[in-house]
Amino acid sequence: MVKITDVARRAGVSPSTVSYALSGKRPISAETRRRVQAAVRELGYRPHAGARALAGSRSNVLALVVPLRAGIHVPVVMRFAASVVTAARAHDHDVLLLTQEEGEEGLRRVADTALADALIVMDVQLRDPRLPLLRELDRPSVLIGFPRESTGLTCIDLDFKAAGEVCVDHLARLGHRVVALVGSPPEVYVRQTAFAQRVVQGFTAAADRAGLVSSVHPCAAAPGSALAVAERLLREQPAPTGVVVHNEPLLEPLIDAFEQLGLRVPGDLSVTAICPDEFAAAVRVPVTSVAVPAAEVGARAVELLMAKLGGAADVPQATLLPPRLTERASTAPRTA
Amino acid sequence: MVKITDVARRAGVSPSTVSYALSGKRPISAETRRRVQAAVRELGYRPHAGARALAGSRSNVLALVVPLRAGIHVPVVMRFAASVVTAARAHDHDVLLLTQEEGEEGLRRVADTALADALIVMDVQLRDPRLPLLRELDRPSVLIGFPRESTGLTCIDLDFKAAGEVCVDHLARLGHRVVALVGSPPEVYVRQTAFAQRVVQGFTAAADRAGLVSSVHPCAAAPGSALAVAERLLREQPAPTGVVVHNEPLLEPLIDAFEQLGLRVPGDLSVTAICPDEFAAAVRVPVTSVAVPAAEVGARAVELLMAKLGGAADVPQATLLPPRLTERASTAPRTA
DNA sequence: TTCGCCCGTCGAAGCGCTTCGACGTCACCT
DNA sequence: AGGTGACGTCGAAGCGCTTCGACGGGCGAA
Numbered sequence: 001m002v003k004i005t006d007v008a009r010r011a012g013v014s015p016s017t018v019s020y021a022l023s024g025k026r027p028i029s030a031e032t033r034r035r036v037q038a039a040v041r042e043l044g045y046r047p048h049a050g051a052r053a054l055a056g057s058r059s060n061v062l063a064l065v066v067p068l069r070a071g072i073h074v075p076v077v078m079r080f081a082a083s084v085v086t087a088a089r090a091h092d093h094d095v096l097l098l099t100q101e102e103g104e105e106g107l108r109r110v111a112d113t114a115l116a117d118a119l120i121v122m123d124v125q126l127r128d129p130r131l132p133l134l135r136e137l138d139r140p141s142v143l144i145g146f147p148r149e150s151t152g153l154t155c156i157d158l159d160f161k162a163a164g165e166v167c168v169d170h171l172a173r174l175g176h177r178v179v180a181l182v183g184s185p186p187e188v189y190v191r192q193t194a195f196a197q198r199v200v201q202g203f204t205a206a207a208d209r210a211g212l213v214s215s216v217h218p219c220a221a222a223p224g225s226a227l228a229v230a231e232r233l234l235r236e237q238p239a240p241t242g243v244v245v246h247n248e249p250l251l252e253p254l255i256d257a258f259e260q261l262g263l264r265v266p267g268d269l270s271v272t273a274i275c276p277d278e279f280a281a282a283v284r285v286p287v288t289s290v291a292v293p294a295a296e297v298g299a300r301a302v303e304l305l306m307a308k309l310g311g312a313a314d315v316p317q318a319t320l321l322p323p324r325l326t327e328r329a330s331t332a333p334r335t336a
Numbered sequence: 337m338v339k340i341t342d343v344a345r346r347a348g349v350s351p352s353t354v355s356y357a358l359s360g361k362r363p364i365s366a367e368t369r370r371r372v373q374a375a376v377r378e379l380g381y382r383p384h385a386g387a388r389a390l391a392g393s394r395s396n397v398l399a400l401v402v403p404l405r406a407g408i409h410v411p412v413v414m415r416f417a418a419s420v421v422t423a424a425r426a427h428d429h430d431v432l433l434l435t436q437e438e439g440e441e442g443l444r445r446v447a448d449t450a451l452a453d454a455l456i457v458m459d460v461q462l463r464d465p466r467l468p469l470l471r472e473l474d475r476p477s478v479l480i481g482f483p484r485e486s487t488g489l490t491c492i493d494l495d496f497k498a499a500g501e502v503c504v505d506h507l508a509r510l511g512h513r514v515v516a517l518v519g520s521p522p523e524v525y526v527r528q529t530a531f532a533q534r535v536v537q538g539f540t541a542a543a544d545r546a547g548l549v550s551s552v553h554p555c556a557a558a559p560g561s562a563l564a565v566a567e568r569l570l571r572e573q574p575a576p577t578g579v580v581v582h583n584e585p586l587l588e589p590l591i592d593a594f595e596q597l598g599l600r601v602p603g604d605l606s607v608t609a610i611c612p613d614e615f616a617a618a619v620r621v622p623v624t625s626v627a628v629p630a631a632e633v634g635a636r637a638v639e640l641l642m643a644k645l646g647g648a649a650d651v652p653q654a655t656l657l658p659p660r661l662t663e664r665a666s667t668a669p670r671t672a
Numbered sequence: 673t674t675c676g677c678c679c680g681t682c683g684a685a686g687c688g689c690t691t692c693g694a695c696g697t698c699a700c701c702t
Numbered sequence: 703a704g705g706t707g708a709c710g711t712c713g714a715a716g717c718g719c720t721t722c723g724a725c726g727g728g729c730g731a732a
Contacts, residue, residue, distance in 0.1 A: 016713075029709085282559055
């Protein structure tokens with residue numbers, strides 16, 4: 001293994017000079033820097049992560065807690081995760097993968113052992129048991145999602161409440177008077193998953209405000225459940241003509257189910273969704289949707305963390321990304 | 337931060353004794369061990385990961401390369417990943433998440449910096465560019481998947497060739513004479529992804545052996561592509577009565593498409609799949625399938641790695657899990 | 673009783689890096 | 703011409719842990 005002293009010898013300088021030349025924490029002459037870099041290249045030098053972490057008290061590792069649990073849609077989660085990894089690498093950091101099951105103990109472990117020097121937590125619940133821990137931990141953290149009480153924490157997410165509102169407003173503007181929300185699986189609500197709850201709030205509030213009749217239908221992603229919900233919706237009195245879908249895996253099957261029941265989308269029924277754009281655009285009938293900007297959220301979560309690690313005092317506590325609705329083929333003015 | 341000297345003082349012993357008491361690498365009296373453990377608990381001691389890695393030249397971190405690229409089904413990948421994380425934790429290791437894009441450079445980096453002390457690589461291609469690197473690296477690695485030439489490497493996976501054969505044999509036994517394989521998206525084959533190629537080999541070989549007419553259809557997971565493939569299959573002369581699906585997201589839509597075209601499953605058409613059991617069982621018509629045992633593969637990959645890290649000399653180079661076919665509702669004897 | 677050995681413990685060295693204080697040199701100002 | 707910084711570099715200390723060799727005391731064997 002080639003170490004910093006090897007590089008120093010080869011470049012004809014002291015180890016500390018090598019360190020400074022590489023970190024830029026002290027001025028080093030252009031000539032010396034060049035020699036050091038040449039030596040690094042020639043020897044294939046890579047600083048030892050452990051040694052660096054010990055001496056510098058920075059591991060350059062971020063811990064990411066991903067929810068791999070019932071009811072959450074894995075491809076969406078992985079979009080967030082992938083963008084976190086990419087952004088972290090851009091800041092010369094690596095990402096440690098923690099699962100939800102590790103829970104608070106896992107967070108405490110990576111923090112206390114100095115394995116990671118910052119944490120990113122996904123799948124936040126309204127009253128999340130991890131919040132006290134995150135507040136007291138000496139390491140900075142960022143939540144992707146908003147708990148009920150977020151003071152003292154740094155949170156970022158799409159404004160899901162506004163997203164629910166935007167969908168309803170869009171349907172209302174098209175003349176729809178009866179709307180329904182096809183939501184995430186029941187267990188997601190039972191757990192009080194923040195983003196799911198917020199969509200319901202926004203959906204209901206906007207419907208009330210606009211004087212619409214509205215209903216909410218949590219919905220598992222089981223086979224045939226699309227058809228079941230579709231039938232249930234059509235039996236309602238009055239029957240909805242506008243539907244908001246907040247359940248990625250159900251989106252396509254649901255539209256199929258409607259058509260199977262003799263309803264045309266958007267002819268008889270307008271559908272909007274809250275999901276990543278790629279999903280909405282890839283459905284057979286491209287769906288008007290509010291984008292869940294996973295890539296942006298992941299990247300900005302990392303930026304926030306880097307700012308906190310850098311000691312910035314002005315890191316915003318709350319970052320709510322405004323919803324952006326893209327009209328596609330699944331919504332149309334109400335007929336008759 | 338509480339360190340080993342704090343624990344030592346509290347327990348009335350030397351730091352080295354604490355270390356030995358915790359690692360068990362030297363005999364320590366029961367009484368002393370008890371006092372050390374008490375001190376650890378009372379002070380909430382956690383060894384510093386960096387210091388430990390530096391002194392012990394073991395980081396207790398595994399690097400996992402996950403493929404988040406076109407054509408691969410994310411939920412399946414994450415099953416592997418989740419089981420790797422769980423198994424790693426059971427061995428007191430953590431998991432560093434690398435994406436495919438980081439490529440060879442990423443592997444080399446985590447190995448050379450001693451960030452990780454072992455590697456797990458997924459999504460292996462028949463002639464994978466990473467193989468030379470993995471062979472020369474000083475750190476042990478395990479591949480989930482088999483390249484064409486695997487000598488000098490440790491690989492584990494479902495025996496996909498046998499899986500393809502088992503599916504065909506099952507259909508042949510039911511009397512089907514014309515079979516089709518609905519495979520992964522074209523780009524997966526273009527990349528020479530090992531498991532996809534192996535299924536094709538097994539499928540074709542078994543069909544030839546049994547004297548069946550067979551055809552192979554790579555198939556993207558686009559909207560409406562299920563219907564397109566279904567139509568294409570039915571237009572063939574002779575038309576297949578047995579179908580093997582090796583494409584998770586297409587499984588349910590494909591069956592829907594067949595029924596939409598007037599074919600009953602399994603009445604007119606038998607369908608088998610190669611996918612995790614949970615997926616096959618969750619389709620509207622539960623599908624006879626060969627299980628992709630993601631949990632087992634992930635766990636055993638970690639076991640193999642631990643054996644190699646432990647210096648075991650007898651770690652098997654190749655572990656091919658035999659296919660296990662479960663009959664469900666989607667296959668029946670050929671009628672007429 | 674004495675010798676030798678093993679068990680349990682200790683002290684010290686050292687893993688590879690960062691960082692702090694110090695020092696020499698040179699340019700610039702007065 | 704001497705004083706004053708700033709610049710560029712060096713040496714040494716130390717991050718928290720593991721591990722090696724050594725050592726004392728107890729025991730069994732001779």
